[in-house]
Amino acid sequence: MRDLGEFALIDRINAGRTQGPAVRLGPGDDAAVLAAARGNYVVSTDMLIEDRHFRLDWSNPDEIGRKAIAQNAADIYAMGAEPVGYVIGLGVPGDTPVDFVTRLADGFWAEAERAGGSVAGGDIVHSAQLVISVTAFGDPLGDRPVTRSGAQVGGTVAIAGRPGWSAAGFALLSHAHPGVVRRNEDSTGGVVAAAVAAHRAPRPAYDLVRAAMVTGTRPEALTDISDGLLADLGHLAAASGVAVAVESVCLCDPDLELCAAELEADARQWILAGGEDHVFAGVWAAGVAPPPGWTPIGRIEAGRGVTVDGARYRGAGGWEAFSGSESAKSDHSR
Amino acid sequence: MRDLGEFALIDRINAGRTQGPAVRLGPGDDAAVLAAARGNYVVSTDMLIEDRHFRLDWSNPDEIGRKAIAQNAADIYAMGAEPVGYVIGLGVPGDTPVDFVTRLADGFWAEAERAGGSVAGGDIVHSAQLVISVTAFGDPLGDRPVTRSGAQVGGTVAIAGRPGWSAAGFALLSHAHPGVVRRNEDSTGGVVAAAVAAHRAPRPAYDLVRAAMVTGTRPEALTDISDGLLADLGHLAAASGVAVAVESVCLCDPDLELCAAELEADARQWILAGGEDHVFAGVWAAGVAPPPGWTPIGRIEAGRGVTVDGARYRGAGGWEAFSGSESAKSDHSR
Numbered sequence: 001m002r003d004l005g006e007f008a009l010i011d012r013i014n015a016g017r018t019q020g021p022a023v024r025l026g027p028g029d030d031a032a033v034l035a036a037a038r039g040n041y042v043v044s045t046d047m048l049i050e051d052r053h054f055r056l057d058w059s060n061p062d063e064i065g066r067k068a069i070a071q072n073a074a075d076i077y078a079m080g081a082e083p084v085g086y087v088i089g090l091g092v093p094g095d096t097p098v099d100f101v102t103r104l105a106d107g108f109w110a111e112a113e114r115a116g117g118s119v120a121g122g123d124i125v126h127s128a129q130l131v132i133s134v135t136a137f138g139d140p141l142g143d144r145p146v147t148r149s150g151a152q153v154g155g156t157v158a159i160a161g162r163p164g165w166s167a168a169g170f171a172l173l174s175h176a177h178p179g180v181v182r183r184n185e186d187s188t189g190g191v192v193a194a195a196v197a198a199h200r201a202p203r204p205a206y207d208l209v210r211a212a213m214v215t216g217t218r219p220e221a222l223t224d225i226s227d228g229l230l231a232d233l234g235h236l237a238a239a240s241g242v243a244v245a246v247e248s249v250c251l252c253d254p255d256l257e258l259c260a261a262e263l264e265a266d267a268r269q270w271i272l273a274g275g276e277d278h279v280f281a282g283v284w285a286a287g288v289a290p291p292p293g294w295t296p297i298g299r300i301e302a303g304r305g306v307t308v309d310g311a312r313y314r315g316a317g318g319w320e321a322f323s324g325s326e327s328a329k330s331d332h333s334r
Numbered sequence: 335m336r337d338l339g340e341f342a343l344i345d346r347i348n349a350g351r352t353q354g355p356a357v358r359l360g361p362g363d364d365a366a367v368l369a370a371a372r373g374n375y376v377v378s379t380d381m382l383i384e385d386r387h388f389r390l391d392w393s394n395p396d397e398i399g400r401k402a403i404a405q406n407a408a409d410i411y412a413m414g415a416e417p418v419g420y421v422i423g424l425g426v427p428g429d430t431p432v433d434f435v436t437r438l439a440d441g442f443w444a445e446a447e448r449a450g451g452s453v454a455g456g457d458i459v460h461s462a463q464l465v466i467s468v469t470a471f472g473d474p475l476g477d478r479p480v481t482r483s484g485a486q487v488g489g490t491v492a493i494a495g496r497p498g499w500s501a502a503g504f505a506l507l508s509h510a511h512p513g514v515v516r517r518n519e520d521s522t523g524g525v526v527a528a529a530v531a532a533h534r535a536p537r538p539a540y541d542l543v544r545a546a547m548v549t550g551t552r553p554e555a556l557t558d559i560s561d562g563l564l565a566d567l568g569h570l571a572a573a574s575g576v577a578v579a580v581e582s583v584c585l586c587d588p589d590l591e592l593c594a595a596e597l598e599a600d601a602r603q604w605i606l607a608g609g610e611d612h613v614f615a616g617v618w619a620a621g622v623a624p625p626p627g628w629t630p631i632g633r634i635e636a637g638r639g640v641t642v643d644g645a646r647y648r649g650a651g652g653w654e655a656f657s658g659s660e661s662a663k664s665d666h667s668r
Contacts, residue, residue, distance in 0.1 A: 036370035133467035
């Protein structure tokens with residue numbers, strides 16, 4: 001890469017890419033120009049660090065690229081909006097092969113194709129570790145963005161996507177369990193492979209948020225699960241000034257229990273505390289059924305905090321970047 | 335910082351800050367929401383890496399924060415736009431003092447106050463090196479953004495700001511010349527201190543771009559100098575399909591020559607190849623005088639590339655992130 005130079009590398013990454021309709025001016029000038037179809041635009045940024053958010057011996061560059069876009073695109077959808085563009089800051093060690101960077105970019109573009117929007121610009125610099133900083137922009141799908149703070153007492157909490165799969169994949173990769181490899185052809189093997197794939201590159205259910213926003217049964221509050229299901233429901237409860245009562249029976253996942261049996265682990269912990277699937281959680285007003293594909297998991301009550309089957313959640317499964325707490329969220333460096 | 339936790343740290347960083355008028359929803363939800371006053375918005379991103387773009391033994395956190403915002407805000411102004419918001423990805427080693435991070439944030443906010451806009455969101459993660467990834471958003475100051483590609487034959491090239499000062503400061507800091515310290519009280523000392531300050535935290539002439547955009551004598555092309563004066567004029571020439579003829583007499587800077595004499599260095603090299611001052615370069619159509627405060631340095635001619643006093647510029651002073659070429663742009667790791 002050192003030999004190629006920054007400008008030639010950027011040219012190679014951008015070769016043959018087609019910008020989306022909202023991008024009025026793409027890479028090559030001092031800045032990109034995007035159109036805001038509704039006057040407001042939604043912005044989210046996330047930074048991924050090698051050995052902290054991904055491991056080069058676990059994931060290929062395409063998967064890392066897809067994950068980087070997915071976690072930002074999920075934040076845009078979590079506002080009831082759709083991505084229209086991304087800019088990406090990339091810090092790469094000088095001995096990184098050019099092919100690695102182009103495959104990473106292929107992953108960015110592949111997930112952008114799923115989520116909507118195109119990579120409108122970026123910056124490439126030298127760094128000791130691989131660092132990927134994505135900023136995503138989106139247009140609201142409704143007349144205004146949907147925040148975490150609109151939940152009202154009596155509402156139904158429902159999720160889109162299956163929580164715990166990324167956490168299961170992380171646990172399986174961490175243990176490199178011999179049985180996992182041996183039994184790859186039976187029913188457990190298929191589930192194990194799916195969990196590992198889910199950890200390497202999550203596939204948020206963007207389409208279910210889009211359908212909810214355009215069918216007219218819009219949620220009154222919405223978030224994506226990135227810190228853990230209960231932790232993020234706690235953020236929603238706090239922002240809305242309400243309590244969330246979760247019924248754990250709604251969250252049972254027999255496939256994850258197969259994975260858990262492989263490791264003598266607890267599938268429930270993965271489900272309640274795992275974050276990196278970027279499952280969406282929405283709240284629909286009392287009497288309004290969540291749209292097809294959304295799984296009801298609880299209700300909004302007066303009070304504060306989160307309960308599971310009536311027992312108060314104390315936050316042990318929550319995860320913070322610097323706390324070093326034990327949780328099911330993958331933290332590759334611990 | 336490990337003890338404080340991510341959320342408490344973010345709360346501390348954001349305490350007492352006032353968001354700008356374009357920020358409809360600031361930190362705390364899945365994403366921020368901004369207003370696009372003119373329907374289009376301008377986006378730029380830059381990543382700064384410890385020991386590559388700044389040194390902790392040369393700059394304090396306030397200066398590093400100001401520099402990170404300045405180089406992004408300059409990109410927004412370089413499109414004939416003004417910043418309305420920033421999101422910042424921050425990778426910090428776990429043993430970083432909380433006070434360091436809050437002073438860094440003070441620097442972000444101080445330069446945002448100069449440039450316009452407020453810090454609307456961000457992400458904080460663990461990393462081995464300090465990494466700062468800023469994405470800036472802006473509203474066009476005119477009816478449309480001003481690109482690099484609008485220069486036409488006969489136009490006047492003018493700059494806002496004094497190029498070469500950051501490069502001089504870098505050279506002075508690199509040599510830690512005893513004479514620099516001894517003579518700090520005489521006329522050279524004042525200039526030396528100003529060059530060192532310019533390197534630590536550039537102060538782009540945002541106000542001169544704003545004045546040019548609102549007085550009606552708008553440039554037909556505009557860029558900021560980040561790779562080096564001649565290198566970036568080369569980008570403008572290529573994008574516009576023209577040649578740029580620079581007259582070096584217009585670039586003489588007696589103060590920089592005092593600095594250069596201290597180090598037996600060549601002030602001309604700093605001026606022609608130094609980038610980190612984020613000087614603005616604009617082109618005004620034939621017969622239109624650049625606005626007050628802008629220094630004419632050359633003209634647009636038919637052809638390609640850049641000449642200085644009629645001699646072709648071969649690009650030796652240009653700088654690319656991976657090329658390792660010799661230049662006056664600071665590269666702290668070489």
